[in-house]
Amino acid sequence: MSARWRFCCSPPRFHRRLVxxxxxxxxxxxxxxxxxxxxxxxxxxxxxxxxxxVVFTNAYSTHDFTPPSHFSMVTGLRDGxxxxxxxxxxxxxxxxxxxxxxxxxxxxxxxISTRQMPTFRGFSDFKEPGDINSGTVVDAVEDMTEIDLxxxxxxxxxxxxxxxxxxxxADRLLPMFLEQIRHARPPYFGFVNLVDTHEPYIPDPNVxxxxxxLPPGFNGDIVGRRLSPELSNPDSIADPAxxxxxxxxxxxxxxxxxxxxxxxxxxxxxxxRRYDELAREADESLREFFxxxxxxxxxxxxxxxxxxxxxxxxxxxxxxxxxxHDRGDYESTHHVPMLFVLPSSLHSxxxxxxxxxxxxxxxxxxxxxxxxxxxxxxxxxxxxARSLFPLFAEALPKYTASVFVPKPAKQDLSEAEQERxxxxxxxxxxx
Numbered sequence: 001m002s003a004r005w006r007f008c009c010s011p012p013r014f015h016r017r018l019v020x021x022x023x024x025x026x027x028x029x030x031x032x033x034x035x036x037x038x039x040x041x042x043x044x045x046x047x048x049x050x051x052x053x054v055v056f057t058n059a060y061s062t063h064d065f066t067p068p069s070h071f072s073m074v075t076g077l078r079d080g081x082x083x084x085x086x087x088x089x090x091x092x093x094x095x096x097x098x099x100x101x102x103x104x105x106x107x108x109x110x111x112i113s114t115r116q117m118p119t120f121r122g123f124s125d126f127k128e129p130g131d132i133n134s135g136t137v138v139d140a141v142e143d144m145t146e147i148d149l150x151x152x153x154x155x156x157x158x159x160x161x162x163x164x165x166x167x168x169x170a171d172r173l174l175p176m177f178l179e180q181i182r183h184a185r186p187p188y189f190g191f192v193n194l195v196d197t198h199e200p201y202i203p204d205p206n207v208x209x210x211x212x213x214l215p216p217g218f219n220g221d222i223v224g225r226r227l228s229p230e231l232s233n234p235d236s237i238a239d240p241a242x243x244x245x246x247x248x249x250x251x252x253x254x255x256x257x258x259x260x261x262x263x264x265x266x267x268x269x270x271x272x273r274r275y276d277e278l279a280r281e282a283d284e285s286l287r288e289f290f291x292x293x294x295x296x297x298x299x300x301x302x303x304x305x306x307x308x309x310x311x312x313x314x315x316x317x318x319x320x321x322x323x324x325h326d327r328g329d330y331e332s333t334h335h336v337p338m339l340f341v342l343p344s345s346l347h348s349x350x351x352x353x354x355x356x357x358x359x360x361x362x363x364x365x366x367x368x369x370x371x372x373x374x375x376x377x378x379x380x381x382x383x384x385a386r387s388l389f390p391l392f393a394e395a396l397p398k399y400t401a402s403v404f405v406p407k408p409a410k411q412d413l414s415e416a417e418q419e420r421x422x423x424x425x426x427x428x429x430x431x
Contacts, residue, residue, distance in 0.1 A: 105125070
């Protein structure tokens with residue numbers, strides 16, 4: 001069943017005069033950033049950008065896992081990762097390039113790969129982690145098994161295809177992205193993925209001392225994500241060969257770290273405190289990026305979109321982090337920030353939009369801002385998302401919204417979804 005949105009009245013008319021002719025568009029994804037992490041105290045610079053554009057206070061991700069949520073962002077489709085829908089021509093990068101845009105990207109998260117996601121091959125210049133990282137990263141994502149992926153992300157410890165997870169932080173990655181912008185030919189579309197708030201939560205020790213006030217036996221490198229049945233109880237595996245294989249994987253990763261997950265209130269507080277500190281570090285890097293871009297005149301005809309692929313849990317429903325295979329969808333993992341920073345000539349159009357929207361709407365919105373016709377996508381895909389462009393200036397109708405959240409398979413990164421879950425979001429929704 002396709003995703004459906006119900007409105008009690010018609011959506012407002014388009015106001016294409018709001019944006020410059022063929023503006024540059026930058027999409028900044030702060031990986032794993034919860035909506036409530038973007039407060040003025042926590043991320044003061046990001047909060048200050050509210051006065052420079054359009055803010056959607058009730059934006060939700062389609063997934064709690066990086067690849068499918070990014071797929072939704074750049075295609076407008078709420079599902080289809082790994083199916084025939086994951087094609088080059090379905091992505092914003094390819095369509096904008098065909099329309100004369102220069103396209104480029106830089107990604108810190110190793111799961112954002114042109115090898116895995118054909119829709120990202122439309123970028124003329126894509127700096128993937130293996131291209132820019134001289135350290136050790138996951139450089140064979142396409143060969144990962146389910147066990148490899150879980151152990152790598154749970155423990156950040158070596159497995160055959162997933163060595164120590166080392167990411168570029170925003171203060172190193174954004175200058176690279178800025179260089180791409182400086183060398184781009186307008187109009188251009190740039191994408192960057194930042195993973196500063198992703199686990200393991202290890203802030204700058206010069207600012208935050210991770211070992212301070214730790215509870216006894218607390219291990220800050222452990223991620224409390226729910227394990228698959230195979231990893232939780234390998235002895236229950238009927239097939240001897242598979243049982244031996246899984247046990248060997250666990251031995252390689254370190255069995256102790258799989259069993260000592262700490263969900264005590266003190267431990268969760270420390271997890272969250274570290275996460276908030278990383279959000280502050282990312283916020284400062286954003287400020288430096290915007291200052292440099294503004295100083296060089298790179299934002300005069302540029303719309304900057306800031307959002308996240310999913311949130312993070314810190315004890316909500318007894319869960320920690322994200323990517324809960326079959327535990328449902330939660331406010332903590334799906335409510336994300338979404339901000340459109342407009343050129344200075346349009347700051348007077350600033351508004352807060354409380355309407356509940358999806359990150360899947362980013363693709364048709366970008367097409368609208370670039371003046372492209374996306375009706376063919378809507379005709380071909382019944383579940384194609386709605387553009388947010390009409391909401392930038394019009395009064396908003398009252399509404400209710402029901403959203404289907406696809407749950408992708410985790411056997412490998414190219415498999416299609418297995419099931420869909422429906423979440424009815426109301427004012428009284430707490431999880």
